[in-house]
């Protein structure tokens with residue numbers, strides 16, 4: 001680690017704190033994620049999901065893992081540096097983003113998802129905080145929960161941030177797939193338009209309530225399997241009619257509304273795949289080359305953010321980058337440092353070199369001058385309470401202060417939500433996730449037979465949708 005000069009903390013997640021740093025030799029600015037858990041063997045490290053999945057993915061819209069370093073039982077991931085995350089951008093934004101901006105970001109994200117899903121992975125924790133932005137470029141980060149589609153179900157550990165969590169996960173399906181990422185994207189796109197979370201549930205039951213109050217209660221036609229899932233955990237859906245999404249997201253165009261509705265389909269099987277999304281009319285101004293039509297060479301997929309008026313130019317650019325498109329297999333060259341290098345002597349046990357990803361990427365972020373004046377630094381989106389602190393009515397709580405989450409199934413079966421939904425806030429609003437580690441997953445258990453069923457709200461036919469408040473006042477730590 002002595003090769004890096006640490007500058008400042010830029011993020012504090014569940015599993016690690018993230019620091020901006022400079023490679024002393026090359027001058028390159030990087031983000032170093034220092035994992036909170038100790039790792040006592042190298043094998044433990046290379047088996048981590050974040051390492052396993054990222055080393056198999058090479059895409060201009062997936063954040064690059066450059067190195068993995070274990071030093072004195074502490075694990076460090078060295079990533080390419082990105083300026084801020086999408087949540088920070090939304091938070092500092094006074095007016096809604098234009099449709100062109102939203103389209104541009106989403107086009108890039110769906111290309112990354114298409115790449116990831118086709119390689120047999122799904123992310124499982126897509127949220128604005130995990131979408132990193134540098135100028136017009138956006139990349140998916142945080143593969144801590146990524147899972148191989150082919151891995152053996154049941155998938156039992158806690159998954160994803162509540163507001164973006166798909167209904168099948170909320171209902172504890174033991175088998176689910178990449179459609180959970182599509183659901184999350186629907187919620188994120190809506191939020192980009194309105195700058196408010198679409199389904200800001202204060203606990204899991206309230207999350208389902210929020211979804212029902214927008215989409216309407218699922219039925220045999222819209223999601224027969226969901227009804228069975230709910231019955232299997234003795235959960236009763238709140239009764240509600242649907243509302244027109246354009247009432248909730250008035251600034252979105254018809255195309256955008258149609259895409260969001262498709263993505264946020266109750267039934268995962270009805271949600272589009274990433275490839276289908278890229279062909280949706282919302283992305284008509286963009287230029288997309290389906291993988292089946294791509295020219296194969298030694299390079300990798302180029303994904304120009306080609307939208308709006310730029311579309312025509314970018315179409316041309318995209319054509320000219322065809323020679324760089326994917327051959328489907330990253331040229332992985334994982335070299336381990338030999339044990340007699342000076343770094344070893346300095347305490348570095350091993351370094352996993354992942355720098356294979358950079359050179360062929362036509363959208364490599366140019367080196368950004370990250371030296372900020374004090375005033376600029378104060379205005380940076382990250383000059384705010386750390387991500388680990390969550391806000392509730394103006395108070396910040398750290399995760400250490402947060403109440404422990406009761407068992408999910410028990411909560412779902414016991415929580416009553418409805419007109420007094422705020423009463424449900426206390427139990428799991430701030431969940432200590434320290435127990436969730438990569439190696440040590442927390443198992444869910446089904447509710448005991450005879451567990452109390454969910455009770456419908458006082459007015460079960462309530463059709464209204466409470467417009468979520470200013471997102472700045474909603475608590476952001478939502479994993480429960």
Ligand SMILES: Nc1ncnc2c1ncn2[C@@H]1O[C@H](COP(=O)(O)OP(=O)(O)OP(=O)(O)O)[C@@H](O)[C@H]1O
Nearest residue numbers: 011013014015016018031079080081082085129142
């Ligand atoms: N490559 C990067 N460049 C700049 N900032 C980054 C980078 N990676 C992460 N961050 C910042 O650090 C924050 C936390 O990172 P990350 O999500 O990887 O940690 P985590 O412990 O897995 O978090 P979570 O609680 O979401 O699981 C991100 O939201 C982002 O703001």
